[in-house]
Amino acid sequence: MNESSPYRVRIIVDPSFGDRLISLPTDEPVWIVQSPINSPVAQRLWAERRTSTHLAGITTFQPGSIDTPEDNFLSILDTVNLHHGESSAQPPYSGIEVIGCEASLRVRAALDDFSFHLVALQPGGFTASTPEVL
Numbered sequence: 001m002n003e004s005s006p007y008r009v010r011i012i013v014d015p016s017f018g019d020r021l022i023s024l025p026t027d028e029p030v031w032i033v034q035s036p037i038n039s040p041v042a043q044r045l046w047a048e049r050r051t052s053t054h055l056a057g058i059t060t061f062q063p064g065s066i067d068t069p070e071d072n073f074l075s076i077l078d079t080v081n082l083h084h085g086e087s088s089a090q091p092p093y094s095g096i097e098v099i100g101c102e103a104s105l106r107v108r109a110a111l112d113d114f115s116f117h118l119v120a121l122q123p124g125g126f127t128a129s130t131p132e133v134l
Helices: 018-023 038-048 069-084 105-113
Strands: 008-012 029-033 057-061 095-099 117-122 125-129
Touching (some): 057 069, 069 105
Parallel strands (some): 008 095, 029 057
C-alpha cells in the first residue's frame, strides 16, 4: 500500500472467518473479531508476515458484551476511525469492506456519522466509502 494513496480497511465480524484470512491482501489493514477460530489464524499470520507500514496488517479486537455481528461492528468502528482516520493517517482511509454483518439501519446511521456511504451489498457484508470516492 502506498501511504499517500486513499485506502480501505476490512472489518471482519464473522467469528468463523478463520483460514479465509490467509487469502486477503497483506498490504491492507484488516480488523478481525477474536474468536476460537479467528485468533489462532491471526497469531500464525503475525508470526509469518511482517508489514512494512503501520497502516497494513491484521489487528484483532474483542467482541462486545452483546456478541452479535452488528454490535461488534458498531463497537469497533470508532477505534478503526481513530487508527485510520484523519488524525492518524494522511490521507485517511476512504473505504470499508465489512464481512459478517448486514447493513442494518443502525449500521447505516453509524456509517453516516463517519461520512461513509453504502456502496454495495454482498452476501454477508457490504462496502462503504467516503463521498470523494463514490
